[in-house]
Amino acid sequence: MLKLRGFILQASYRVVSGSAGTRVPVIHIYGRLEDGGTFLVRDNRQRPHFYIRTSDVERASALTSQQSVALEKRTFNGEPVSRFDMETPTDVPGLRDRLHDVGVDTYEADVRFAIRYLIERGIKGGCEIEGEATPGEGITWVFDNPVLRPADVRIEPRVLSFDIETDGKGERLLAISMYSSEIDEVLIVDGSDRPMPEKATRCVDEYSALNAFCERVQQLDPDVITGWNIVDFDLTALQKMAQRLRHPFSLGRDAGAIRIRKAEGYFGSGQASIPGRLVMDGIDLLRGAFVRMDDYSLDAVAREVLGEGKAVAGDVRDRLAEIIHNYRHDLPAFALYARTDARLVFEIVAKLNVIHLAVARSQLTGMTPDRVAASIASFDFLYLSELEKLGIVAPTVRSSDSRVYEAQQGGHVLEPLTGLHRNVWVFDFKSLYPSIIRTFNIDPLSYVARPQPTDDLIETPGGAFRREPAILPRVLDELFPRRDVAKKQGDEVASHAIKILMNSCYGVLGTPACRFYNPALANSITGTGREILLWSKQWFESAGYTVLYGDTDSLFVRSGMPDADEARALGKELAAKLNRDIAQYIGQEWRVTSKMELKFEKLYLRLFLPRARGSTRGASKRYAGLLNAADIDGVQFVGMEVVRRDWTALAKQVQRELYHRLFTDQPVDVYLADIVGRVRDGKLDDQLVYKKNLRKDTEEYTATTPPHVVAARKSTQPLGRLISYVITTAGPEPIDNIQHPLDREHYVIKQIKPVAEPVLATLGLDFEQVIGDSRQMDLYALLGDR
Missing domain, CATH: 3.30.342.10 (DNA Polymerase, chain B, domain 1)
Incomplete structure (x- = not known):
């Protein structure tokens, strides 16, 4: 025993x-x-x-x-x-x-x-x-x-990263590379007597390579097998090769074949099951951890996270030809390339802590680490576990549709007071929606669909709830202090895991694919959030301050104070006073104990709230603010072109520099004229690339054909989701097949001008006059995008 x-x-x-x-x-x-x-x-x-x-x-x-x-x-x-x-x-x-x-x-x-x-x-x-x-x-x-x-158990998962190299059709195996804390090796399929490079092992044929790979996996005994797109490509290709070669291809801790479920939909990812081991794709790990990247290719992510890209001498976009060439003529370069791919994945997931995060989320919700990114399933496990204790059963899910059909309120947005403002307080409600759930006892079990006049209920804008302690508020009451402890201890993984779980509670309740779907619950949360935001706005205005903007859980308030340090000190005092007053208001109005907490988040030395394009109204969810006058990186952008993938590096560079100059009272006209001149002279061609995702196969675009689809159809390389292209005199062309001169004037009008005009308008300047081109007419605006 x-x-x-x-x-x-x-x-x-x-x-x-x-x-x-x-x-x-x-x-x-x-x-x-x-x-x-x-x-x-x-x-x-x-x-x-x-x-x-x-x-x-x-x-x-x-x-x-x-x-x-x-x-x-x-x-x-x-x-x-x-x-x-x-x-x-x-x-x-x-x-x-x-x-x-x-x-x-x-x-x-x-x-x-x-x-x-x-x-x-x-x-x-x-x-x-x-x-x-x-x-x-x-x-x-x-x-x-x-x-x-x-039981509360902590482990350190053993991780193995691997990558394969194949011929152009993905049918013939050239190599399998592996990397972990214990191995850095590439198995090269080669029937000749060529000398093998460093850390390379010869396998006389594909069958021998599969044998050696399976042996290494069994010897290393990893808990997690990872890689980049390993389910849809690497494991799928190896499984097909194993079937062709009649190889058992046993990678598990127990008997049983690998099972692969193909991706569903253009943006879906496949899933693989190996007995006793987790298969966790690097791309899915990043997305599941809400790590946002402009480009999820291994080379792009590695450069962003590690400062190092793939080991190629030429263009990474045309790596296939180089791989085949090196396999035949430069085996050391081929081996280095293969080993580097496996190592980069291992180091990316280690540096970003995404596997540890998956394990931490598993400890919170009960879902196995490879399924914690499924927010509905994780919430399901958590809530069903609590119902089991109460002897209550939940409805069967009738729909797998996660789209929302019934009207649901979103977060409330206050119209911005446009323009340039000084010393602006930013106040945020800490975890607003989870705090509302806790305060107002919002829960599937406590919801009352048909309240009676005699019922003593908590009435919210979306529905009524019983006062008896419910499941979600209690779970969140336990999570809040646990996150505070994790933050104080510097445990970012645990803190992030708890934050993801808490924030998911609102979203899943408004999704038909969740068994506890109820628009009344979602509307109760957002509707109460609106009331809290408007009450807080009125509180500041009653104290004599101007609220410049507000969005869901935050308020931007003009301090009216010339000294930044004094403004910061007063901002903290005001947050504490509002918390006392809102607790009193909620207690009197609903007879519940407030769990709301407003924080003084930061002070913008300068804040710019732009107008919506083609309108006199302020633009929602778009602003730029200066935190640190000494550094260009001290400018924060929200919703602006600089943080959007579908704008060029040129537009982002120009916008970042213009706002830094605006906020620090430096001239913008000379800089703008210079940058336009350099674009027209062809000195910034490397910054003119557009990047945009395909959301379906190119042949499925029939009603309209966006520029990136036009470019994709001209590509000579295998298509991924992200299309990189430029605008030429003949229209959009992919960067792997540019046949015509770049249309640089397009970039002046469509990339520089839109990001410059809000700054110029604030300073009373005209774009054409600033760039010394008063004769210029915006023909692109007349003819439409090219």
């Missing part, structure tokens, strides 16, 4: 043959032990099941021979339920759908079998395992039908 603690990496099941021809589903839980070993829990005692109202049992019995079991559990409305047990998980959807067809509602009939196993035991990431165990083959301990309990 052993009692060990570990962290769950993977939860799945397999169906085996039982007695008398029965089929028995067996839960498989794989993970790492605290002592560094590995474990597998196998449990054949669990049965797939779901619930219906007990009042519907008679109607349901006409559709199945399965017997129902009456339970003490209840629906949200307090109705008793009965449970249907099925033989295997695949038997559930058929009966569920038949019941729906005759109008019988089901409950939790879509919850994954292995996930339900964890939910019912309250396990989130860490667990204590107690039971009989035997040494496994490739796994330290195998437990059969043990007792699992929740």
Whole structure:
């Protein structure tokens, strides 16, 4: 009998043959032990099941021979339920759908079998395992039908990054490179007697390379296998090669083939399952952690994060030809390129802490680390775990559609007072929406659809809620102090994980794909946020201050003070006073304890609020502010061209410099005239590239053909999602196939002028006069974009 603690990496099941021809589903839980070993829990005692109202049992019995079991559990409305047990998980959807067809509602009939196993035991990431165990083959301990309990377990995941090189069609394997803290090696497929470069191993054929790769994986025993686009390309290509070569291609800790689920939709990513190991694609890890990049190619991300790109001598966009050439004629360069790719991925995910973040999010929600980015599923696990404790069942999800159809209020935006302002306070409500949920007890379980006049409820703009403590407010009450502790301890990973979870609570409630979808809940949160924002605006105005702008959870207030240090000190005092007053207001108006907290966030020495293009009204969610007069990077931009991917590097450079000059009282006219002259002289051609994503295949653009699609159709290279192109005298052309001279005047009119005009208008200057081109007419405005 052993009692060990570990962290769950993977939860799945397999169906085996039982007695008398029965089929028995067996839960498989794989993970790492605290002592560094590995474990597998196998449990054949669990049965797939779901619930219906007990009042519907008679109607349901006409559709199945399965017997129902009456339970003490209840629906949200307090109705008793009965449970249907099925033989295997695949038997559930058929009966569920038949019941729906005759109008019988089901409950939790879509919850994954292995996930339900964890939910019912309250396990989130860490667990204590107690039971009989035997040494496994490739796994330290195998437990059969043990007792699992929740436990707080911390592990350091072992990570292996790999990358493959193939021929132009992705059909013939040239090399497999691997990188981790223990290995830096490339397996090169080469049947000759050429000398192998440093850290390269010869494999006489593709079969030998697959053999060697599988052996390395088994020896290194990683918890996480990562790479760049490894599911849709690397693993998919290797699986096809293995099938062609009849190679077993065993990468798991346990017997079983790799399973790959193809990407759905143009922007989807595929998923891969290897027994006992996590497959976590680098691109998905960044996106799941909300790390925003203009370009998600490995070269671009590596340069942004590490300051180092791919090991190529020529243009990285035409790397295929160089790879093939080096494979044939320069093996050291080929090996370096392959090894560098694997290393870059490893170092990117390590530096950004995205794997550790996934593990931390798993500990919070219960979802396995490879699925924590699925916000609805993570919220589902968390909330269902709490319902399980209360003996309440939740509705089955009927829709996978995450689009919003019913009217929902967004965050409230105050119209900006346009122009240039000095010493402006910025106040933010700390985690506004989670704080509203906590304060007003907003929760699927506490919501009252049809309030009675005699009910003592918390009335919000979107709906009414009971006063008895509910699930979400309690969960958030626990998370807030945990995040504060993490921040004080400098644990950015834990703090970020908690922030992501807290912020997701609002979004999922307004999404039809969530089982707890209810527009009234989302509108209660945003509607209350609007009231709080407007009340705070009035509070400042009553104190004699001018509110220049506000958006959802923030207010920009003119201090009217010439001294910046004195303004900062007063800003902190005002935030503390408003918090006291708003707590009193909320307590009197709703009879609840306020969890709202306004913070003095920063002081802009200068703030510019522009007009919307072609309008006299102020532009929402667009501004530039100066924090530090001594540094051009002291200018912060929100919603402006400098932070948008679809503007050129030229426009961004010009905008950044112009606002720094405006805010520090430096002349702009000489700089602007010089930059236009340099563009026209061809000295800034490297800054004229546009980058824009394709949102579907190029042939699917039929109603309109945007410039990046025109360019994509002219490309000679395999298309990715991001298209890089320039405007020439013949229109848009991809940078890999530029056939005509650049139309530099286009960039003067369409890139420099739009970012310059708001600054020039503030100074009473005219663009054409400043650049010394008073004869110029904006023909592009007359003819339209090219």
